[in-house]
Amino acid sequence: MLELRLVQGSLLKKVLEAIKDLVNDANFDCSSTGFSLQAMDSSHVALVALLLRSEGFEHYRCDRNISMGMNLNNMSKMLKCSGNDDIITIKADDGSDTVTFMFESPTQDKISDFEMKLMDIDSEHLGIPEAEYHAIVRMPSAEFAKICKDLASIGDTVVISVTKEGVKFSTRGDIGTANIVVRQNTTVDKPEEATIVEMNEPVSLTFALRYMNSFTKATPLSNTVTISLSSELPVVVEYKIAEMGYIRFYLAPKIEEDEDETKP
Amino acid sequence: MLELRLVQGSLLKKVLEAIKDLVNDANFDCSSTGFSLQAMDSSHVALVALLLRSEGFEHYRCDRNISMGMNLNNMSKMLKCSGNDDIITIKADDGSDTVTFMFESPTQDKISDFEMKLMDIDSEHLGIPEAEYHAIVRMPSAEFAKICKDLASIGDTVVISVTKEGVKFSTRGDIGTANIVVRQNTTVDKPEEATIVEMNEPVSLTFALRYMNSFTKATPLSNTVTISLSSELPVVVEYKIAEMGYIRFYLAPKIEEDEDETKP
Protein backbone atom coordinates (compact mmCIF):
# COMPACT_ATOMS: atom_id res chain seq x y z
CA MET A 1 0.00 0.00 0.00
CA LEU A 2 1.33 3.33 -1.09
CA GLU A 3 -0.20 6.73 -0.41
CA LEU A 4 1.70 9.96 -0.90
CA ARG A 5 -0.08 13.25 -0.37
CA LEU A 6 1.59 16.31 -1.81
CA VAL A 7 -0.03 19.61 -0.90
CA GLN A 8 1.85 21.61 -3.49
CA GLY A 9 0.80 19.46 -6.41
CA SER A 10 2.18 21.88 -8.97
CA LEU A 11 5.66 20.70 -7.93
CA LEU A 12 4.98 17.28 -9.41
CA LYS A 13 3.63 18.82 -12.60
CA LYS A 14 6.79 20.88 -12.95
CA VAL A 15 8.96 17.85 -12.30
CA LEU A 16 7.28 16.02 -15.13
CA GLU A 17 7.57 18.96 -17.48
CA ALA A 18 11.27 18.95 -16.67
CA ILE A 19 11.97 15.31 -17.48
CA LYS A 20 9.33 14.08 -19.90
CA ASP A 21 11.12 15.45 -22.95
CA LEU A 22 14.32 13.70 -21.93
CA VAL A 23 12.99 10.34 -20.77
CA ASN A 24 10.05 8.37 -22.18
CA ASP A 25 9.60 5.63 -19.60
CA ALA A 26 11.07 5.35 -16.13
CA ASN A 27 10.71 3.60 -12.82
CA PHE A 28 9.68 5.68 -9.85
CA ASP A 29 11.14 4.12 -6.73
CA CYS A 30 9.31 4.52 -3.45
CA SER A 31 10.79 3.70 -0.11
CA SER A 32 10.36 5.04 3.40
CA THR A 33 12.99 7.63 2.52
CA GLY A 34 11.14 9.16 -0.36
CA PHE A 35 9.99 9.11 -3.94
CA SER A 36 12.83 8.97 -6.44
CA LEU A 37 13.72 8.30 -10.03
CA GLN A 38 16.88 7.66 -11.94
CA ALA A 39 16.87 7.29 -15.69
CA MET A 40 19.00 7.71 -18.78
CA ASP A 41 17.62 9.85 -21.55
CA SER A 42 16.34 8.00 -24.61
CA SER A 43 19.64 8.35 -26.47
CA HIS A 44 21.59 7.16 -23.42
CA VAL A 45 23.69 10.30 -23.16
CA ALA A 46 22.30 12.16 -20.20
CA LEU A 47 21.09 10.97 -16.81
CA VAL A 48 18.31 12.36 -14.64
CA ALA A 49 18.09 11.81 -10.91
CA LEU A 50 15.10 12.99 -8.94
CA LEU A 51 14.51 12.86 -5.22
CA LEU A 52 11.43 13.95 -3.31
CA ARG A 53 12.01 13.18 0.36
CA SER A 54 9.17 11.72 2.39
CA GLU A 55 9.31 14.66 4.81
CA GLY A 56 8.15 16.96 2.03
CA PHE A 57 4.82 15.15 1.74
CA GLU A 58 1.90 15.98 3.99
CA HIS A 59 1.23 12.28 4.33
CA TYR A 60 3.66 9.57 3.28
CA ARG A 61 2.84 5.92 3.54
CA CYS A 62 4.98 3.35 1.78
CA ASP A 63 4.71 -0.07 3.40
CA ARG A 64 7.43 -1.66 1.34
CA ASN A 65 9.87 -0.60 -1.32
CA ILE A 66 8.23 -0.54 -4.68
CA SER A 67 9.30 0.38 -8.18
CA MET A 68 6.60 1.68 -10.51
CA GLY A 69 7.28 1.86 -14.24
CA MET A 70 5.48 4.74 -15.88
CA ASN A 71 5.22 6.29 -19.27
CA LEU A 72 6.14 9.84 -18.42
CA ASN A 73 4.17 11.34 -21.29
CA ASN A 74 0.99 9.66 -20.12
CA MET A 75 1.71 10.56 -16.52
CA SER A 76 2.25 14.16 -17.57
CA LYS A 77 -1.03 14.17 -19.50
CA MET A 78 -2.86 13.11 -16.38
CA LEU A 79 -1.10 15.58 -14.12
CA LYS A 80 -2.02 18.35 -16.53
CA CYS A 81 -5.62 17.64 -15.60
CA SER A 82 -4.93 18.88 -12.09
CA GLY A 83 -5.31 22.50 -11.17
CA ASN A 84 -2.20 24.37 -10.14
CA ASP A 85 -3.43 24.74 -6.58
CA ASP A 86 -4.63 21.16 -6.28
CA ILE A 87 -3.42 18.68 -3.71
CA ILE A 88 -2.12 15.58 -5.45
CA THR A 89 -2.20 12.13 -3.89
CA ILE A 90 -0.41 9.18 -5.50
CA LYS A 91 -1.87 5.81 -4.59
CA ALA A 92 -1.04 2.23 -5.44
CA ASP A 93 -2.31 -0.98 -3.93
CA ASP A 94 0.10 -3.86 -3.28
CA GLY A 95 0.40 -6.07 -6.30
CA SER A 96 -1.67 -3.75 -8.44
CA ASP A 97 -0.50 -2.95 -11.94
CA THR A 98 -2.00 0.52 -11.84
CA VAL A 99 -1.33 3.76 -10.05
CA THR A 100 -3.96 6.34 -9.15
CA PHE A 101 -3.48 10.07 -9.08
CA MET A 102 -6.06 11.91 -7.04
CA PHE A 103 -6.51 15.68 -7.35
CA GLU A 104 -8.34 17.74 -4.76
CA SER A 105 -9.20 21.33 -5.51
CA PRO A 106 -8.34 23.78 -2.69
CA THR A 107 -12.03 24.12 -1.84
CA GLN A 108 -12.64 20.36 -1.99
CA ASP A 109 -15.49 20.96 -4.41
CA LYS A 110 -13.81 19.07 -7.20
CA ILE A 111 -12.16 15.73 -6.67
CA SER A 112 -10.71 13.81 -9.58
CA ASP A 113 -9.02 10.47 -9.80
CA PHE A 114 -6.99 9.23 -12.71
CA GLU A 115 -5.86 5.63 -12.97
CA MET A 116 -2.88 4.73 -15.13
CA LYS A 117 -1.44 1.36 -16.13
CA LEU A 118 2.05 0.64 -14.90
CA MET A 119 4.70 -0.87 -17.17
CA ASP A 120 7.63 -3.21 -16.71
CA ILE A 121 10.83 -1.33 -17.33
CA ASP A 122 14.35 -2.71 -17.15
CA SER A 123 16.08 -0.31 -14.86
CA GLU A 124 19.79 -0.10 -14.53
CA HIS A 125 20.18 1.79 -11.31
CA LEU A 126 23.61 3.35 -11.44
CA GLY A 127 25.45 4.21 -8.32
CA ILE A 128 26.59 7.77 -8.74
CA PRO A 129 29.74 8.33 -6.74
CA GLU A 130 30.03 11.54 -4.76
CA ALA A 131 32.85 13.41 -6.44
CA GLU A 132 35.03 16.37 -5.70
CA TYR A 133 34.45 19.00 -8.32
CA HIS A 134 37.03 21.42 -9.67
CA ALA A 135 34.45 24.14 -9.78
CA ILE A 136 30.93 24.71 -8.56
CA VAL A 137 28.89 27.59 -9.91
CA ARG A 138 25.63 28.69 -8.38
CA MET A 139 23.62 31.23 -10.34
CA PRO A 140 20.02 32.31 -11.00
CA SER A 141 18.34 29.51 -12.93
CA ALA A 142 16.57 31.94 -15.28
CA GLU A 143 19.90 33.50 -16.23
CA PHE A 144 21.40 30.10 -16.99
CA ALA A 145 18.33 29.21 -19.06
CA LYS A 146 18.59 32.40 -21.09
CA ILE A 147 22.29 31.85 -21.73
CA CYS A 148 21.71 28.31 -22.99
CA LYS A 149 18.81 29.40 -25.17
CA ASP A 150 20.70 32.37 -26.58
CA LEU A 151 23.83 30.34 -27.34
CA ALA A 152 21.80 27.61 -29.03
CA SER A 153 20.71 30.14 -31.64
CA ILE A 154 24.38 30.55 -32.60
CA GLY A 155 25.97 27.14 -32.15
CA ASP A 156 25.46 23.52 -31.11
CA THR A 157 27.89 23.24 -28.23
CA VAL A 158 28.84 25.40 -25.30
CA VAL A 159 32.26 25.67 -23.73
CA ILE A 160 31.92 26.39 -20.04
CA SER A 161 35.13 27.80 -18.58
CA VAL A 162 35.55 28.66 -14.94
CA THR A 163 38.38 30.88 -13.77
CA LYS A 164 38.70 32.90 -10.62
CA GLU A 165 37.17 35.85 -12.50
CA GLY A 166 33.92 34.00 -13.14
CA VAL A 167 32.26 31.69 -15.65
CA LYS A 168 32.46 32.00 -19.40
CA PHE A 169 29.95 30.37 -21.75
CA SER A 170 31.17 30.30 -25.35
CA THR A 171 29.91 28.96 -28.63
CA ARG A 172 30.75 29.10 -32.28
CA GLY A 173 28.55 28.57 -35.30
CA ASP A 174 28.17 29.36 -38.95
CA ILE A 175 27.03 32.89 -38.32
CA GLY A 176 29.70 33.77 -35.79
CA THR A 177 30.86 33.28 -32.23
CA ALA A 178 29.54 34.24 -28.83
CA ASN A 179 31.03 34.58 -25.37
CA ILE A 180 29.03 35.31 -22.25
CA VAL A 181 31.00 36.02 -19.10
CA VAL A 182 29.23 35.95 -15.77
CA ARG A 183 31.22 37.27 -12.84
CA GLN A 184 30.91 36.23 -9.26
CA ASN A 185 28.51 38.61 -7.58
CA THR A 186 27.31 38.22 -4.03
CA THR A 187 26.29 41.81 -3.36
CA VAL A 188 22.71 41.50 -4.47
CA ASP A 189 19.41 42.29 -2.82
CA LYS A 190 18.17 38.74 -2.76
CA PRO A 191 20.38 35.71 -2.18
CA GLU A 192 18.81 33.86 -5.12
CA GLU A 193 20.14 36.55 -7.45
CA ALA A 194 23.74 35.88 -6.45
CA THR A 195 26.29 34.19 -8.64
CA ILE A 196 28.80 32.27 -6.61
CA VAL A 197 31.85 30.59 -8.08
CA GLU A 198 33.70 28.08 -5.94
CA MET A 199 36.86 27.07 -7.76
CA ASN A 200 39.63 24.74 -6.75
CA GLU A 201 41.09 24.48 -10.21
CA PRO A 202 40.23 26.18 -13.51
CA VAL A 203 38.15 24.00 -15.84
CA SER A 204 36.98 24.31 -19.40
CA LEU A 205 34.54 21.75 -20.75
CA THR A 206 32.36 21.42 -23.83
CA PHE A 207 28.75 20.25 -23.81
CA ALA A 208 25.95 19.77 -26.31
CA LEU A 209 23.55 22.70 -25.98
CA ARG A 210 20.66 20.49 -26.97
CA TYR A 211 20.89 18.67 -23.65
CA MET A 212 21.55 21.81 -21.63
CA ASN A 213 18.36 23.26 -23.05
CA SER A 214 16.47 20.15 -22.00
CA PHE A 215 17.82 20.51 -18.49
CA THR A 216 16.67 24.11 -18.24
CA LYS A 217 13.08 22.87 -18.50
CA ALA A 218 13.50 22.45 -14.74
CA THR A 219 13.92 26.20 -14.26
CA PRO A 220 10.41 26.68 -12.79
CA LEU A 221 11.38 24.36 -9.94
CA SER A 222 14.01 26.61 -8.43
CA ASN A 223 15.31 30.15 -8.58
CA THR A 224 18.89 28.95 -8.60
CA VAL A 225 20.86 26.28 -10.37
CA THR A 226 24.13 24.68 -9.37
CA ILE A 227 26.59 23.56 -12.01
CA SER A 228 29.39 21.27 -10.83
CA LEU A 229 32.31 20.72 -13.17
CA SER A 230 35.40 18.54 -13.22
CA SER A 231 37.49 17.59 -16.19
CA GLU A 232 36.78 14.00 -17.20
CA LEU A 233 33.55 13.88 -15.16
CA PRO A 234 29.98 14.49 -16.25
CA VAL A 235 28.72 17.93 -15.35
CA VAL A 236 25.97 18.00 -12.75
CA VAL A 237 23.21 20.56 -13.25
CA GLU A 238 21.15 20.62 -10.09
CA TYR A 239 17.85 22.31 -9.27
CA LYS A 240 16.87 22.11 -5.62
CA ILE A 241 13.20 21.43 -4.97
CA ALA A 242 12.13 23.49 -1.98
CA GLU A 243 11.93 21.49 1.26
CA MET A 244 11.83 18.23 -0.66
CA GLY A 245 14.89 17.29 -2.60
CA TYR A 246 16.35 17.91 -5.99
CA ILE A 247 16.45 17.13 -9.64
CA ARG A 248 19.93 16.53 -11.06
CA PHE A 249 21.01 16.18 -14.64
CA TYR A 250 24.32 14.56 -15.59
CA LEU A 251 25.98 15.05 -18.96
CA ALA A 252 29.38 13.87 -20.14
CA PRO A 253 31.58 16.54 -21.70
CA LYS A 254 32.43 16.38 -25.37
CA ILE A 255 36.03 15.69 -26.19
CA GLU A 256 37.34 19.01 -27.46
CA GLU A 257 37.78 18.78 -31.18
CA ASP A 258 40.13 20.65 -33.46
CA GLU A 259 39.35 24.22 -34.41
CA ASP A 260 38.63 23.16 -37.98
CA GLU A 261 36.07 20.54 -37.08
CA THR A 262 33.59 22.20 -39.39
CA LYS A 263 35.78 21.60 -42.42
CA PRO A 264 36.02 17.85 -42.66
CA MET B 1 -35.09 47.11 -44.72
CA LEU B 2 -33.06 45.73 -41.85
CA GLU B 3 -30.82 47.68 -39.51
CA LEU B 4 -29.54 46.26 -36.24
CA ARG B 5 -27.12 48.31 -34.16
CA LEU B 6 -25.21 46.41 -31.49
CA VAL B 7 -23.13 48.56 -29.17
CA GLN B 8 -21.15 45.67 -27.74
CA GLY B 9 -19.95 44.38 -31.08
CA SER B 10 -17.54 41.94 -29.48
CA LEU B 11 -20.56 39.84 -28.51
CA LEU B 12 -21.24 39.04 -32.14
CA LYS B 13 -17.60 38.16 -32.72
CA LYS B 14 -17.68 35.75 -29.79
CA VAL B 15 -20.91 34.20 -31.04
CA LEU B 16 -19.31 33.47 -34.38
CA GLU B 17 -16.18 32.04 -32.78
CA ALA B 18 -18.50 29.74 -30.84
CA ILE B 19 -20.41 28.32 -33.79
CA LYS B 20 -18.26 28.65 -36.89
CA ASP B 21 -16.32 25.46 -36.19
CA LEU B 22 -19.53 23.51 -35.82
CA VAL B 23 -21.59 24.93 -38.67
CA ASN B 24 -20.39 26.04 -42.10
CA ASP B 25 -23.48 27.77 -43.51
CA ALA B 26 -26.63 28.83 -41.74
CA ASN B 27 -29.66 31.06 -42.03
CA PHE B 28 -29.93 33.99 -39.65
CA ASP B 29 -33.60 34.73 -39.05
CA CYS B 30 -34.64 38.26 -38.27
CA SER B 31 -38.04 39.21 -36.98
CA SER B 32 -39.35 41.92 -34.74
CA THR B 33 -38.54 39.63 -31.83
CA GLY B 34 -34.86 39.33 -32.51
CA PHE B 35 -31.97 37.91 -34.44
CA SER B 36 -31.77 34.15 -34.28
CA LEU B 37 -30.20 31.09 -35.82
CA GLN B 38 -30.83 27.40 -35.72
CA ALA B 39 -28.58 24.93 -37.48
CA MET B 40 -27.31 21.38 -37.40
CA ASP B 41 -23.58 20.88 -37.36
CA SER B 42 -22.02 19.69 -40.61
CA SER B 43 -22.19 16.01 -39.60
CA HIS B 44 -25.84 16.37 -38.53
CA VAL B 45 -25.23 15.27 -34.98
CA ALA B 46 -25.41 18.43 -32.92
CA LEU B 47 -27.75 21.39 -33.11
CA VAL B 48 -27.03 25.04 -32.33
CA ALA B 49 -29.71 27.55 -31.41
CA LEU B 50 -28.88 31.22 -31.00
CA LEU B 51 -31.14 34.05 -29.91
CA LEU B 52 -30.28 37.73 -29.63
CA ARG B 53 -33.44 39.56 -28.58
CA SER B 54 -34.28 42.86 -30.23
CA GLU B 55 -34.22 44.63 -26.85
CA GLY B 56 -30.51 43.96 -26.60
CA PHE B 57 -29.78 46.13 -29.62
CA GLU B 58 -29.39 49.89 -29.35
CA HIS B 59 -31.43 50.23 -32.51
CA TYR B 60 -33.48 47.43 -34.06
CA ARG B 61 -35.39 47.84 -37.27
CA CYS B 62 -36.74 44.82 -39.08
CA ASP B 63 -39.64 45.68 -41.39
CA ARG B 64 -40.51 42.12 -42.26
CA ASN B 65 -39.30 38.68 -41.36
CA ILE B 66 -36.24 37.75 -43.32
CA SER B 67 -33.90 34.78 -43.46
CA MET B 68 -30.33 35.46 -44.49
CA GLY B 69 -28.09 32.57 -45.49
CA MET B 70 -24.49 33.17 -44.59
CA ASN B 71 -21.23 31.33 -44.74
CA LEU B 72 -20.17 31.55 -41.13
CA ASN B 73 -16.47 31.37 -41.89
CA ASN B 74 -16.68 34.33 -44.20
CA MET B 75 -18.86 36.22 -41.78
CA SER B 76 -16.36 35.53 -39.01
CA LYS B 77 -13.52 36.75 -41.21
CA MET B 78 -15.31 40.05 -41.70
CA LEU B 79 -16.21 40.46 -38.04
CA LYS B 80 -12.56 39.90 -37.17
CA CYS B 81 -11.91 43.16 -38.98
CA SER B 82 -13.81 45.02 -36.29
CA GLY B 83 -12.16 46.26 -33.13
CA ASN B 84 -13.24 44.73 -29.87
CA ASP B 85 -14.80 48.00 -28.71
CA ASP B 86 -16.47 48.75 -32.02
CA ILE B 87 -20.17 49.23 -32.50
CA ILE B 88 -21.44 46.79 -35.13
CA THR B 89 -24.44 47.50 -37.36
CA ILE B 90 -25.95 44.80 -39.56
CA LYS B 91 -27.82 46.16 -42.60
CA ALA B 92 -29.73 44.59 -45.46
CA ASP B 93 -31.95 46.18 -48.05
CA ASP B 94 -35.20 44.49 -49.07
CA GLY B 95 -34.62 42.09 -51.88
CA SER B 96 -30.88 42.50 -51.75
CA ASP B 97 -28.69 39.43 -51.92
CA THR B 98 -26.02 40.98 -49.72
CA VAL B 99 -25.65 41.96 -46.10
CA THR B 100 -23.49 44.82 -44.83
CA PHE B 101 -21.58 44.90 -41.57
CA MET B 102 -20.63 48.38 -40.42
CA PHE B 103 -18.03 48.91 -37.71
CA GLU B 104 -17.67 52.18 -35.84
CA SER B 105 -14.69 52.70 -33.60
CA PRO B 106 -15.58 54.03 -30.12
CA THR B 107 -14.16 57.45 -31.04
CA GLN B 108 -15.97 57.46 -34.40
CA ASP B 109 -12.60 58.06 -36.05
CA LYS B 110 -12.81 54.92 -38.08
CA ILE B 111 -15.90 53.64 -39.83
CA SER B 112 -15.70 50.51 -41.95
CA ASP B 113 -18.29 48.66 -43.90
CA PHE B 114 -18.03 45.14 -45.23
CA GLU B 115 -20.51 43.72 -47.70
CA MET B 116 -21.01 39.98 -47.94
CA LYS B 117 -22.96 37.87 -50.45
CA LEU B 118 -25.87 35.94 -49.03
CA MET B 119 -26.51 32.34 -49.96
CA ASP B 120 -29.58 30.17 -50.40
CA ILE B 121 -29.61 27.54 -47.73
CA ASP B 122 -32.21 24.84 -47.24
CA SER B 123 -33.18 25.27 -43.68
CA GLU B 124 -35.00 22.67 -41.73
CA HIS B 125 -36.24 24.66 -38.81
CA LEU B 126 -36.90 22.15 -36.10
CA GLY B 127 -39.34 22.85 -33.38
CA ILE B 128 -37.54 22.08 -30.17
CA PRO B 129 -40.07 21.05 -27.57
CA GLU B 130 -39.65 22.41 -24.09
CA ALA B 131 -38.85 19.40 -22.01
CA GLU B 132 -38.69 18.50 -18.36
CA TYR B 133 -35.17 17.51 -17.50
CA HIS B 134 -34.13 14.95 -14.94
CA ALA B 135 -31.24 17.07 -13.87
CA ILE B 136 -29.99 20.59 -14.48
CA VAL B 137 -26.47 21.56 -13.54
CA ARG B 138 -25.24 25.13 -13.47
CA MET B 139 -21.51 25.62 -13.05
CA PRO B 140 -18.71 28.02 -13.99
CA SER B 141 -18.22 27.79 -17.73
CA ALA B 142 -14.44 27.82 -17.45
CA GLU B 143 -14.53 24.83 -15.12
CA PHE B 144 -16.73 22.88 -17.51
CA ALA B 145 -14.38 23.77 -20.36
CA LYS B 146 -11.34 22.53 -18.44
CA ILE B 147 -13.06 19.28 -17.55
CA CYS B 148 -13.99 18.58 -21.19
CA LYS B 149 -10.51 19.47 -22.38
CA ASP B 150 -8.79 17.38 -19.71
CA LEU B 151 -10.98 14.34 -20.32
CA ALA B 152 -10.43 14.57 -24.07
CA SER B 153 -6.72 13.98 -23.45
CA ILE B 154 -7.64 10.59 -21.95
CA GLY B 155 -10.68 9.35 -23.87
CA ASP B 156 -13.20 10.08 -26.61
CA THR B 157 -16.45 10.03 -24.68
CA VAL B 158 -17.61 11.39 -21.36
CA VAL B 159 -20.15 9.85 -19.06
CA ILE B 160 -21.99 12.56 -17.17
CA SER B 161 -23.71 11.23 -14.07
CA VAL B 162 -25.79 13.35 -11.76
CA THR B 163 -26.64 12.19 -8.29
CA LYS B 164 -27.70 14.21 -5.31
CA GLU B 165 -24.03 14.42 -4.28
CA GLY B 166 -23.08 16.26 -7.44
CA VAL B 167 -21.97 15.67 -10.99
CA LYS B 168 -19.42 13.11 -12.11
CA PHE B 169 -17.61 13.30 -15.44
CA SER B 170 -15.86 10.05 -16.40
CA THR B 171 -13.87 8.74 -19.31
CA ARG B 172 -11.73 5.79 -20.27
CA GLY B 173 -8.97 5.52 -22.82
CA ASP B 174 -5.84 3.65 -23.78
CA ILE B 175 -3.68 5.18 -21.08
CA GLY B 176 -6.17 4.81 -18.26
CA THR B 177 -9.37 6.10 -16.75
CA ALA B 178 -10.50 9.37 -15.22
CA ASN B 179 -13.29 10.51 -12.92
CA ILE B 180 -13.95 14.10 -11.98
CA VAL B 181 -16.53 14.75 -9.31
CA VAL B 182 -17.88 18.27 -8.85
CA ARG B 183 -19.97 18.85 -5.77
CA GLN B 184 -22.81 21.28 -5.41
CA ASN B 185 -21.44 24.44 -3.86
CA THR B 186 -23.40 27.60 -3.33
CA THR B 187 -21.28 29.14 -0.59
CA VAL B 188 -18.94 31.06 -2.80
CA ASP B 189 -17.89 34.69 -2.94
CA LYS B 190 -19.36 35.35 -6.37
CA PRO B 191 -22.60 33.81 -7.62
CA GLU B 192 -20.99 32.91 -10.95
CA GLU B 193 -18.58 30.60 -9.12
CA ALA B 194 -21.38 28.48 -7.71
CA THR B 195 -22.18 24.97 -8.80
CA ILE B 196 -25.87 24.20 -8.50
CA VAL B 197 -27.35 20.76 -9.09
CA GLU B 198 -31.10 20.50 -9.50
CA MET B 199 -32.01 16.86 -9.67
CA ASN B 200 -35.38 15.17 -9.98
CA GLU B 201 -33.99 11.80 -10.89
CA PRO B 202 -30.41 10.49 -11.19
CA VAL B 203 -29.15 10.36 -14.77
CA SER B 204 -26.07 8.96 -16.41
CA LEU B 205 -25.47 9.70 -20.08
CA THR B 206 -22.60 9.32 -22.51
CA PHE B 207 -21.52 11.97 -25.01
CA ALA B 208 -18.79 12.46 -27.57
CA LEU B 209 -16.15 14.76 -26.11
CA ARG B 210 -15.36 16.13 -29.53
CA TYR B 211 -18.71 17.91 -29.61
CA MET B 212 -18.56 19.01 -26.00
CA ASN B 213 -15.23 20.65 -26.75
CA SER B 214 -16.80 22.46 -29.69
CA PHE B 215 -19.55 23.74 -27.43
CA THR B 216 -17.08 25.12 -24.91
CA LYS B 217 -15.87 27.55 -27.57
CA ALA B 218 -18.80 29.62 -26.28
CA THR B 219 -17.14 29.98 -22.87
CA PRO B 220 -16.15 33.65 -23.45
CA LEU B 221 -19.83 34.52 -23.79
CA SER B 222 -20.77 33.69 -20.22
CA ASN B 223 -19.24 32.96 -16.85
CA THR B 224 -21.66 30.12 -16.27
CA VAL B 225 -23.02 27.22 -18.27
CA THR B 226 -26.19 25.23 -17.75
CA ILE B 227 -26.29 21.55 -18.62
CA SER B 228 -29.75 19.97 -18.81
CA LEU B 229 -29.96 16.19 -18.89
CA SER B 230 -32.66 13.61 -19.36
CA SER B 231 -32.28 10.02 -20.38
CA GLU B 232 -33.32 9.52 -24.00
CA LEU B 233 -33.19 13.28 -24.69
CA PRO B 234 -30.40 15.35 -26.17
CA VAL B 235 -28.38 17.22 -23.57
CA VAL B 236 -28.71 21.00 -23.70
CA VAL B 237 -25.58 23.02 -23.01
CA GLU B 238 -26.61 26.64 -22.63
CA TYR B 239 -24.60 29.84 -22.37
CA LYS B 240 -26.62 32.92 -21.53
CA ILE B 241 -25.69 36.05 -23.43
CA ALA B 242 -25.96 39.00 -21.07
CA GLU B 243 -29.17 41.04 -21.51
CA MET B 244 -29.76 39.55 -24.95
CA GLY B 245 -30.48 35.87 -25.14
CA TYR B 246 -28.58 32.64 -25.29
CA ILE B 247 -26.67 30.15 -27.32
CA ARG B 248 -27.77 26.55 -26.84
CA PHE B 249 -26.14 23.37 -28.05
CA TYR B 250 -28.05 20.09 -28.30
CA LEU B 251 -26.35 16.72 -28.51
CA ALA B 252 -27.90 13.27 -28.47
CA PRO B 253 -26.42 10.84 -25.97
CA LYS B 254 -24.52 7.81 -27.20
CA ILE B 255 -26.16 4.51 -26.54
CA GLU B 256 -24.14 2.95 -23.74
CA GLU B 257 -22.11 0.12 -25.15
CA ASP B 258 -21.04 -3.10 -23.50
CA GLU B 259 -18.05 -3.13 -21.21
CA ASP B 260 -16.09 -5.21 -23.70
CA GLU B 261 -16.68 -2.86 -26.60
CA THR B 262 -12.92 -2.66 -27.08
CA LYS B 263 -12.70 -6.37 -27.89
CA PRO B 264 -14.67 -6.68 -31.11
Added chain:
DNA sequence: TTGACAGAAA
Protein backbone atom coordinates in the same frame (compact mmCIF):
# COMPACT_ATOMS: atom_id res chain seq x y z
C1' DT C 1 3.54 49.06 -21.52
C1' DT C 2 6.16 45.45 -22.99
C1' DG C 3 7.91 40.81 -23.31
C1' DA C 4 7.63 35.94 -22.69
C1' DC C 5 4.92 31.83 -22.71
C1' DA C 6 1.48 28.68 -24.06
C1' DG C 7 -2.25 27.31 -26.80
C1' DA C 8 -4.41 27.30 -31.32
C1' DA C 9 -4.27 27.31 -36.19
C1' DA C 10 -2.15 26.40 -40.67
Added chain:
DNA sequence: TTTCTGTCAA
Protein backbone atom coordinates in the same frame (compact mmCIF):
# COMPACT_ATOMS: atom_id res chain seq x y z
C1' DT D 1 5.73 20.68 -37.12
C1' DT D 2 6.01 25.59 -37.33
C1' DT D 3 4.01 29.94 -36.87
C1' DC D 4 0.92 33.10 -34.98
C1' DT D 5 -1.78 35.21 -31.71
C1' DG D 6 -3.72 35.95 -27.34
C1' DT D 7 -3.00 36.11 -22.61
C1' DC D 8 -0.48 36.59 -18.56
C1' DA D 9 3.08 38.42 -15.79
C1' DA D 10 6.83 41.69 -14.84
